[in-house]
Amino acid sequence: MLKLIAPVLALYLWACSVTAPGLTASEVRLEAAAASDLQALNLTVRNPIAVNNQVIHGRFLHITDIHPDEFYRPGSSPDKMCHGGHGDAGRYGDAILGCDSPLELMNQTFEWINTHLKDKIDFIVWTGDNIRHDNDRNFPRTEMNIFDMNEHVSGSLYELFKNPDTSNPRNLVVDLIPSLGNNDVYPHNLFAPGPTLQTREMYKIWSHFIPQNQLHIFNRGAYFFREVVPGQLAVVSINTLYLFRSNPLVDNCDRRKDPGYKLFEWLGVVLKEMRARGMKVWLTGHVPPNEKNYDISCLRKYIIWSYEYRDVIIGGLYGHMNIDHFIPLDSRAAYRSLAGSGKVSVADWDGDESDDDDDDVDLVQQPPMRIAGGTPLNKVRYMDSVRSDVYGKIAKRRKSGPHGDRYTVAHVTASVIPTFNPGLRVWEYNTTGLASMLNNQPASANWDQFFAGVDRHMAYLDTVDDVDHTRGVSMFDYFSSRKDNTLPPKKPADIPVGPAYTPQTFTPLRYTQYYVDLASVNAGKKPFGYEHEYSTDDRTYHMESLLVENWLSLGRSLAAPVKNPVKAGDDPALAQLWDTFLAHSFVDSDYENLGYG
Ligand SMILES: *[C@@H]1O[C@H](CO)[C@@H](O)[C@H](O)[C@H]1NC(C)=O
Ligand SMILES: *[C@@H]1O[C@H](CO)[C@@H](O)[C@H](O)[C@H]1NC(C)=O
Ligand SMILES: *[C@@H]1O[C@H](CO)[C@@H](O)[C@H](O)[C@H]1NC(C)=O
Numbered sequence: 001m002l003k004l005i006a007p008v009l010a011l012y013l014w015a016c017s018v019t020a021p022g023l024t025a026s027e028v029r030l031e032a033a034a035a036s037d038l039q040a041l042n043l044t045v046r047n048p049i050a051v052n053n054q055v056i057h058g059r060f061l062h063i064t065d066i067h068p069d070e071f072y073r074p075g076s077s078p079d080k081m082c083h084g085g086h087g088d089a090g091r092y093g094d095a096i097l098g099c100d101s102p103l104e105l106m107n108q109t110f111e112w113i114n115t116h117l118k119d120k121i122d123f124i125v126w127t128g129d130n131i132r133h134d135n136d137r138n139f140p141r142t143e144m145n146i147f148d149m150n151e152h153v154s155g156s157l158y159e160l161f162k163n164p165d166t167s168n169p170r171n172l173v174v175d176l177i178p179s180l181g182n183n184d185v186y187p188h189n190l191f192a193p194g195p196t197l198q199t200r201e202m203y204k205i206w207s208h209f210i211p212q213n214q215l216h217i218f219n220r221g222a223y224f225f226r227e228v229v230p231g232q233l234a235v236v237s238i239n240t241l242y243l244f245r246s247n248p249l250v251d252n253c254d255r256r257k258d259p260g261y262k263l264f265e266w267l268g269v270v271l272k273e274m275r276a277r278g279m280k281v282w283l284t285g286h287v288p289p290n291e292k293n294y295d296i297s298c299l300r301k302y303i304i305w306s307y308e309y310r311d312v313i314i315g316g317l318y319g320h321m322n323i324d325h326f327i328p329l330d331s332r333a334a335y336r337s338l339a340g341s342g343k344v345s346v347a348d349w350d351g352d353e354s355d356d357d358d359d360d361v362d363l364v365q366q367p368p369m370r371i372a373g374g375t376p377l378n379k380v381r382y383m384d385s386v387r388s389d390v391y392g393k394i395a396k397r398r399k400s401g402p403h404g405d406r407y408t409v410a411h412v413t414a415s416v417i418p419t420f421n422p423g424l425r426v427w428e429y430n431t432t433g434l435a436s437m438l439n440n441q442p443a444s445a446n447w448d449q450f451f452a453g454v455d456r457h458m459a460y461l462d463t464v465d466d467v468d469h470t471r472g473v474s475m476f477d478y479f480s481s482r483k484d485n486t487l488p489p490k491k492p493a494d495i496p497v498g499p500a501y502t503p504q505t506f507t508p509l510r511y512t513q514y515y516v517d518l519a520s521v522n523a524g525k526k527p528f529g530y531e532h533e534y535s536t537d538d539r540t541y542h543m544e545s546l547l548v549e550n551w552l553s554l555g556r557s558l559a560a561p562v563k564n565p566v567k568a569g570d571d572p573a574l575a576q577l578w579d580t581f582l583a584h585s586f587v588d589s590d591y592e593n594l595g596y597g
Contacts, residue, residue, distance in 0.1 A: 023230060025051035025438035034119075041116060042512045042532045044428055049435045056229060058431035061117055062125045063424055064286075064319025065415030066109070066153065067183070067373075069100035069132035071139050081136040081373065090522035093418040095589040096596070098375035100132040101417045105516075106153070108528045109416055109424070114160050116530075117426065121174055123228040125235060126157070127319040128181025128286035129415075133373030134188050143186040150184060150205050158208050169208050176209045179237040180222050181286040181320065182244065191241040192249045193259040195219040213451040217266060220458065221259055225270060225281075231441045232434070233506060234274060238285035239263065240318075243298035245368050253298035253486065254341075256465035260298050264305065264486035265461050269454055271309045271488075277444055280499055280506045281312050288318035288412045290327055290390075292369040297341070300334040300363060301486055306408035307331035308488035311498045314506060315548075316410035320371060322419035323379060323585050324513065325386060326551055327410040328394055330361055337363040338487075350490060361393040376419055378597040383585055387578070391559035394552050403501035404549040414513065420587035422516040424530055427546075430499070430507040437505060461485065500548050508546035510537045515587050533588055540580045 027047045030038075035045045049056045069082070077087030082099035089097070092105045130153040134141045161172045182189045185198055192198075199219045203210060214224040225236040241247050242260040253260035274281050287293050289302045306313050306329065369382070400406045414423025499506040514530035521528050536543040543550045558578055560568035568574055582592045 022443060023051050023438045023441060025049055025435040027435055028055065037116075038120065041120075041426075041514075042535050043120065043426065044510070046431070049431055049438075051230065051435075051438050054230075056122050056431060056434065057120055058434075059121045059426055059428050060123045060125060060228075061113065061121050061424060061426055062127070062317050062411075062413050063109075063113075063416065064127040064413055065129040065181070065322060065417050065419075066106050067100045067129055067132055067415070067417035068103050068106040068149065068153065070103060070149070071132070071136075072100060072102040074102065078375075081139075083136055083139055090518065092516065092518055092521055092528060093422075094522065095418045095421045095518050095587070096375060096591055096594070097418075098373060099418075100135075100373060101422075105416065105418070105422065106156075109422065109530075110156055110160060112528075112530050113424070118160070118174060121426065123175040123177060123226075123235065124157075124161075125282070125284045125317050126176055126178045127284055127317065127413075128179050129183045129319065129417075130154075130181065131183045133183060135373035141186065141188075146184065146186045147201050147205065150202070154178070154205050154209075162208070170211065172208065175226055175228050175235075177226050177228075177235040177237050177284060178206050178209055179285045180239050180241060182241060182246065185241065189241070189244070189246045190249050191222070191239070191247055193242075193262070194221050198222075211447070213448050216455045217451070217458070221263055221266070223263060223266065227279075227447070229434070230438070231277065231279065231444045232437060233280050233282075235282045235284055236267070236270065238267070238283060240285040240287040240294075243289070243294045243302065244287045245293065245295050246370070250295075252295045253301050254484070260295070261465070261486055262458070262461075264301050266454070266458065267305060268486065268488060269457060271305065271312055273450060274312050275309065275495070279312070280314055281309075282314050282317055284317040286318065287320045288327060288410050289316065289329060290410075291363060291366040293320075296337065296363060296365045299329075300337045300341075303329045303331055303334035303408065304338065305488050307334070307405075308491045310405050310408065310501060311491060311495045313408065314498065314500045314508065315408065318410055318412050319415060321369075321412050322371070322376070322415045322417065323383065323412065324414040324423060324587060325383065325412050325585050326555075327386075327390060327412065328407045328548075328552060328555055329410060330363075330393075330395075331406055331408070332395075333361045333363045336360075360395075361389075376591070376596065379586065380582070380592050381597055383582055383592075387559050388562050391555035392563045394555045394559070397552075400549075400552055403497055403547070404552045405497050405501050407548055407552060408500070409548055409551045414515065414587045418516075418518055420589040420591055421518055422530075423533070423587045424514045425511050426514070427511045428509045430503065430505055430509055433505045503545060503547070510535055510543065510546060512536075513584065517588070534580075534584055540577065 028050045030047050038045050071083045074089055074091045076082045076089045077085030078097040078099055082089040093102050131146050131149050157176055161174045163171050163173045185191050199222050202222055203218050210218055210224050218224050222239040223237055225234045227234045242250055242263050250260055251258050255261060289299055413425045416422045512535040513533040515533040516530055520526045558581055561574050586592055
């Protein structure tokens with residue numbers, strides 16, 4: 001017994017050894033030229049902070065779903081996936097026609113980022129699908145093709161962001177945090193628990209982006225995190241294929257042997273360490289959490305962890321769906337679902353349960369949503385269902401918890417692939433107070449020791465999880481395996497909520513969405529480039545900040561006309577708000593007016 005407990009104790013001990021040297025941070029004056037560049041991009045003019053060799057701007061890029069297709073031919077036919085025949089396939093790709101991205105679209109997108117964003121951002125969240133779809137029998141995808149293209153895309157980004165002034169290849173000018181897409185693997189959607197050939201190859205391909213001390217963890221499941229502001233902020237890359245219902249190699253997140261269960265064991269250890277260090281975290285991945293995409297057992301764990309770590313987690317950043325929108329996730333519904341599943345829960349949702357009314361939602365598994373190549377169909381209907389069944393079910397302010405903390409928000413950004421038009425998003429966050437936080441930061445414990453501890457701990461959990469539970473309850477089971485390690489402890493009441501809920505350092509302040517007007521660019525009316533599509537604080541949305549409460553208010557307004565047709569049904573401002581939001585969902589491609597359903 002003692003032998004089994006020992007590795008758990010070790011987990012608490014590594015924090016005692018302190019090594020990292022102190023940091024020196026100070027605000028840098030922005031030059032006039034840099035300020036006008038920022039204005040031209042509708043970004044906020046703000047002095048960056050220099051810390052040791054790094055400059056922190058308070059901004060990052062989210063890019064997703066590039067889907068470059070090496071067989072794309074301009075002038076070919078969309079009926080042949082733009083691989084052959086004669087047709088209107090444009091030089092940079094065309095919105096809605098259903099083909100993947102020409103290599104030139106990827107190349108010019110990277111050039112644009114290089115020219116306009118590289119010196120203005122702190123890191124890049126890059127949420128996968130860097131391979132063409134498996135949609136043409138005449139051009140089958142092989143495992144080799146997939147590794148090659150992953151390598152090509154990673155290599156191009158590495159060339160753009162490598163730091164010429166250092167011999168350490170992992171020391172990039174701008175950190176990149178990749179995550180695995182369902183088309184980045186062979187065959188698509190299928191991903192087995194690691195270590196496998198695929199996890200080893202992906203580690204090699206992403207070797208410059210993944211900290212070396214996370215090799216073992218990465219080989220288990222292609223997940224890892226990166227500290228993007230030293231001692232303060234990390235980006236966690238989740239392998240969502242283990243949570244994804246379309247992956248036939250995984251069952252759910254409640255069975256101990258399943259990789260989704262292991263993923264939450266790992267996430268639990270990471271989040272606990274982040275809290276102990278006072279760090280904040282963005283969760284990122286390819287497939288966004290909702291009832292169509294995730295197995296219900298995985299979805300509710302995702303939501304419950306986000307809720308109990310609402311002092312640490314800022315939110316979630318995802319791709320995959322190509323449709324620009326946001327998803328509020330209800331912790332109360334997740335706890336109710338957990339209770340209904342007959343799982344022994346460690347505790348129930350601790351918010352206000354009194355005064356029930358009909359805005360309670362149940363988490364129910366919905367038919368999976370298939371995202372494949374080809375012309376997108378029925379997406380207006382999909383957004384109508386988001387409006388009525390997701391935004392329309394957001395609880396009233398009084399019942400959403402202090403600062404809306406009943407909810408966490410997952411953000412789905414527009415893709416580069418022209419399912420609609422290509423899009424990119426730049427987030428801006430609060431850096432007030434950051435310089436002094438960095439200067440006064442206690443030297444933090446060494447990550448190497450943390451990871452050595454994590455490796456030991458995960459190996460120990462494997463021995464526990466591998467016990468055959470069908471043989472009846474033994475002493476061993478009683479002590480070690482009854483408790484579900486993948487349910488979080490309650491958030492201690494004395495820890496205040498984090499940057500997603502009250503204004504503080506790292507609170508997301510606004511984002512700006514950019515898009516390519518492909519029709520005009522292909523017609524030669526405009527040079528290639530990303531232009532401003534909208535910002536969250538512009539005339540349409542007026543969002544002062546991007547706290548969860550701001551998103552809940554927006555969601556309630558978007559749904560008001562369908563929820564209260566008598567009261568809000570013919571308010572022209574609310575109707576206009578929805579129309580504009582829908583136009584943005586489809587990246588200004590006019591999809592909603594073209595009769596695709
Ligand atoms: C974006 O920036 C441009 C250039 O500064 C400006 O003309 C435009 O009004 C801005 N748009 C919005 C919506 O703020
Ligand atoms: C774009 O393509 C050109 C020509 O092949 C190449 O020289 C350049 O490095 C590419 N740019 C990026 C960012 O990959
Ligand atoms: C930004 O952070 C500072 C320092 O924590 C805080 O006082 C301020 O209210 C925050 N502002 C916003 C808009 O988040």
